[in-house]
Amino acid sequence: MPAPQGVMDLGILREEQGVRALVEEVRALLRAIGREVQLMEVCGTHTMTAYRSGLGLLLRKMGMRLISGPGCPVCVTPDGIIAAAARLVQERPGVILASFGDMLRVPASDCAIMKLVPADGSSVRVIYSPEEVVELAKANPQKEVVFLAAGFETTVPGIGWVVKTCVQEKIPNVSLLPAMKLVPPPLKAILDAGELHLDGFIYPGHVSVIIGSEAYRFVAEQYRVPGAVAGFEPADLLFGILSVLRQIRDGRAEVEIAYRRAVKPEGNPLAKRLIAEVFTIGDAEWRGFGTIPLSGLFPPGELCALSRFGIKAESGWESAGCRCGEVVRGIAEPEDCPLFGTGCTPERPLGPCMVSYEGSCLIHFKYGREVPL
Amino acid sequence: MKRVDLSVGSGGKAMRDFIEGVVLKHLGNHALDGLQDSAILSTPGKIAFTTDSFVIHPLFFPGGDIGKLCIAGTVNDLVVCGARPRYISLAFILEEGFAMDDLDRVLESIKDTAGAAGVKVVTGDTKVVRKGEADGLYINTAGIGEVVRREEGRVIREGDAVIVTGSPGDHGVAVMVARNEFSFEGNVHSDCAPLLNLLPLWEMEGTKWMRDITRGGLATVVCEFAEEMGVTAVLEEGQVPFSPPVRAVAEILGIEPLYLPSEGKAVIVASADGADKVLDYLRGAGGCPEASVIGAVQRKRAAVPVILKTVSGGHRILESLTGELLPRIC
Numbered sequence: 001m002p003a004p005q006g007v008m009d010l011g012i013l014r015e016e017q018g019v020r021a022l023v024e025e026v027r028a029l030l031r032a033i034g035r036e037v038q039l040m041e042v043c044g045t046h047t048m049t050a051y052r053s054g055l056g057l058l059l060r061k062m063g064m065r066l067i068s069g070p071g072c073p074v075c076v077t078p079d080g081i082i083a084a085a086a087r088l089v090q091e092r093p094g095v096i097l098a099s100f101g102d103m104l105r106v107p108a109s110d111c112a113i114m115k116l117v118p119a120d121g122s123s124v125r126v127i128y129s130p131e132e133v134v135e136l137a138k139a140n141p142q143k144e145v146v147f148l149a150a151g152f153e154t155t156v157p158g159i160g161w162v163v164k165t166c167v168q169e170k171i172p173n174v175s176l177l178p179a180m181k182l183v184p185p186p187l188k189a190i191l192d193a194g195e196l197h198l199d200g201f202i203y204p205g206h207v208s209v210i211i212g213s214e215a216y217r218f219v220a221e222q223y224r225v226p227g228a229v230a231g232f233e234p235a236d237l238l239f240g241i242l243s244v245l246r247q248i249r250d251g252r253a254e255v256e257i258a259y260r261r262a263v264k265p266e267g268n269p270l271a272k273r274l275i276a277e278v279f280t281i282g283d284a285e286w287r288g289f290g291t292i293p294l295s296g297l298f299p300p301g302e303l304c305a306l307s308r309f310g311i312k313a314e315s316g317w318e319s320a321g322c323r324c325g326e327v328v329r330g331i332a333e334p335e336d337c338p339l340f341g342t343g344c345t346p347e348r349p350l351g352p353c354m355v356s357y358e359g360s361c362l363i364h365f366k367y368g369r370e371v372p373l
Numbered sequence: 374m375k376r377v378d379l380s381v382g383s384g385g386k387a388m389r390d391f392i393e394g395v396v397l398k399h400l401g402n403h404a405l406d407g408l409q410d411s412a413i414l415s416t417p418g419k420i421a422f423t424t425d426s427f428v429i430h431p432l433f434f435p436g437g438d439i440g441k442l443c444i445a446g447t448v449n450d451l452v453v454c455g456a457r458p459r460y461i462s463l464a465f466i467l468e469e470g471f472a473m474d475d476l477d478r479v480l481e482s483i484k485d486t487a488g489a490a491g492v493k494v495v496t497g498d499t500k501v502v503r504k505g506e507a508d509g510l511y512i513n514t515a516g517i518g519e520v521v522r523r524e525e526g527r528v529i530r531e532g533d534a535v536i537v538t539g540s541p542g543d544h545g546v547a548v549m550v551a552r553n554e555f556s557f558e559g560n561v562h563s564d565c566a567p568l569l570n571l572l573p574l575w576e577m578e579g580t581k582w583m584r585d586i587t588r589g590g591l592a593t594v595v596c597e598f599a600e601e602m603g604v605t606a607v608l609e610e611g612q613v614p615f616s617p618p619v620r621a622v623a624e625i626l627g628i629e630p631l632y633l634p635s636e637g638k639a640v641i642v643a644s645a646d647g648a649d650k651v652l653d654y655l656r657g658a659g660g661c662p663e664a665s666v667i668g669a670v671q672r673k674r675a676a677v678p679v680i681l682k683t684v685s686g687g688h689r690i691l692e693s694l695t696g697e698l699l700p701r702i703c
């Protein structure tokens with residue numbers, strides 16, 4: 001079955017027979033390869049697709065492991081920036097902290113932002129889209145709106161729009177706590193560390209819409225590791241896996257696109273230009289990795305909340321026993337953590353991977369448990 | 374009076390004028406007209422008795438409003454327990470300043486829905502709180518029904534069929550669209566409706582268990598069934614007749630459609646040999662063309678209420694809704 005080229009073909013992705021035929025193709029390829037295969041799916045949404053569809057466990061039984069990579073923005077955000085956000089809203093009057101919902105439930109040195117008591121006149125607001133930050137600032141001119149700006153290249157253009165609008169319209173009361181990240185640098189860090197045997201990568205779909213498949217060229221050329229960009233339906237993921245398995249079988253290492261209805265080799269030039277225009281690339285801290293060179297995006301100094309309020313983001317705290325750092329690097333499975341499902345559950349998460357809907361621990365807890373058939 | 378003021382809940386003359394001029398205009402009947410402190414009712418045998426409060430926002434949404442909902446919700450709780458709904462109580466908590474035209478619309482829709490469901494509103498109450506102390510309008514209803522189900526032959530066994538009466542989740546999506554929270558636009562209607570059409574199923578031998586799908590969605594209802602009965606239900610994801618808007622919204626927000634609420638769909642468990650008859654009735658006279666068998670009852674696996682067989686041929690454990698549905702961040 002060929003991968004769909006246009007949005008109109010989406011119906012076929014849902015057809016039971018079609019999806020099962022793809023699973024059989026995977027089985028046949030694995031047989032032809034003749035050994036266990038280990039792929040990293042970089043994006044948390046792929047982890048979700050794999051486990052929610054039951055493919056994760058099914059593929060494992062067929063001799064293929066999917067390892068979750070550092071592709072959940074909540075999970076890779078270091079605790080220091082979260083603690084800085086917590087302190088700001090706790091200690092300064094008149095601050096509105098705007099954040100995506102999941103971030104507020106991540107435990108930090110004091111407690112999760114959601115649980116703390118804001119200073120007088122300060123509050124925490126859950127936003128769904130970055131543009132709400134501008135609306136909040138205009139509606140509350142006497143307050144400082146601080147945006148905990150986390151996300152990968154998918155979310156960053158929207159955040160870039162906020163920065164640009166604030167500069168152009170001279171909106172003085174918006175600043176960003178920078179937690180924006182680039183996807184390719186941690187892949188290089190994982191390959192350089194060599195802690196993990198990887199036969200291939202499934203590259204993220206949404207991120208690649210922006211940055212294009214060429215952004216992963218170095219993985220194929222310098223490290224000789226095959227990969228494919230995939231979409232988020234179970235069938236999309238299978239098309240991506242098939243593309244990588246064929247490369248392995250044929251001894252090729254390339255960057256293929258199994259999500260042509262959305263992704264181009266060059267990405268989205270408009271969005272890329274906006275990112276380059278608004279943000280500076282710099283070294284950034286990642287949970288589990290420490291500092292990765294040139295892996296973060298930073299707003300202009302006057303819009304950075306750290307300098308505006310004269311505070312620092314200092315990391316180093318984590319829940320005792322939490323292994324989220326190793327989980328985001330792919331060197332530990334959620335089930336390897338002694339807290340998984342006992343001390344740490346979705347209702348009472350001890351680390352970000354159990355908080356986020358794209359976190360491996362939450363996904364494994366909800367969808368990855370062995371089914372007694 | 375254009376807007377509700379505090380005198381409407383005063384217990385004095387203004388309240389009486391309000392009840393006679395606004396409420397009885399729509400809902401007048403023999404039991405209610407006397408405006409006594411209690412309604413005196415008679416029923417032939419066993420009764421079922423239920424109550425529910427309605428705080429939906431917004432009050433008006435595609436496919437319904439709080440008036441339709443407050444009757445349908447209580448009627449459905451009676452029907453799925455095997456009772457023919459007869460009498461309803463209706464209590465309003467109004468915020469000062471609530472538009473009288475809106476209240477009129479709500480009452481109109483209460484009248485229509487009660488009429489369709491064959492129930493009478495026989496007693497009621499009105500309270501008004503100051504502006505800002507409530508959000509427009511809250512309604513509580515209680516309902517009394519005559520029990521018509523027979524108890525024999527209702528024992529759950531391995532091989533019983535799990536049936537859903539139609540596409541689940543439409544109410545949840547319609548309300549989300551109406552709230553405009555995510556800037557969705559779309560032609561999607563709540564399935565909010567009184568399920569009187571399910572009552573004849575209690576006269577069929579095959580029908581064993583029934584519950585309407587509400588806040589926790591389809592998944593939660595099937596989990597409740599399995600936990601109550603001490604069995605494991607195995608559902609086939611590919612057989613659940615989700616509507617395209619529900620699929621689309623669930624996918625965009627990363628929500629599992631199996632947990633989206635309905636207000637006019639039910640899960641029915643029927644015996645293996647009676648399932649066809651139940652399905653024939655539902656799809657024909659029952660007016661549920663999309664009714665489908667979505668799974669079967671199996672022996673209990675420790676601590677696993679429901680197993681979902683996915684479209685891709687995998688399996689996973691399905692549990693009741695926990696916490697809230699939070700949207701994804703990328």
